[in-house]
Amino acid sequence: MIQLSPTAIGEVKRLQKKHSSAGGFLRIGIDTSGCKGFAYQMEFSPSQQPGDQMFDCGEFQVLVHSNSLQYISGLTLDYTEDMMGGGFRFYNPNASETCSCGHSFAMVQ
Numbered sequence: 001m002i003q004l005s006p007t008a009i010g011e012v013k014r015l016q017k018k019h020s021s022a023g024g025f026l027r028i029g030i031d032t033s034g035c036k037g038f039a040y041q042m043e044f045s046p047s048q049q050p051g052d053q054m055f056d057c058g059e060f061q062v063l064v065h066s067n068s069l070q071y072i073s074g075l076t077l078d079y080t081e082d083m084m085g086g087g088f089r090f091y092n093p094n095a096s097e098t099c100s101c102g103h104s105f106a107m108v109q
Contacts, residue, residue, distance in 0.1 A: 002028065002055040002062050003076045008088065009058055011079040016044065016060075025054075025061050028077070029068040035099045036106040038071060040090050070094075071107060 095105035
């Protein structure tokens with residue numbers, strides 16, 4: 001299960017409108033990089049690919065490939081703004097440790 005807060009949904013919709021060539025799906029995944037070992041990835045995708053799991057998040061669907069799902073199942077994506085700017089925040093119940101930027105995490109194997 002992947003969830004998006006109302007503010008994250010609003011920001012994704014804003015970005016999708018701003019980039020008219022953006023695909024119809026939001027894809028969330030991980031990469032084996034970052035200072036803690038895993039880094040979050042987000043992009044717009046025009047279509048579902050083999051191995052993708054689709055999650056209905058209100059006004060659009062989120063795709064997660066099965067290779068990433070074990071690392072981010074239960075993830076909640078939020079968007080916040082403060083005096084330093086705005087950004088997406090990842091709340092991952094599977095992460096044992098996160099870096100200060102919030103875009104990299106570690107897991108107990």
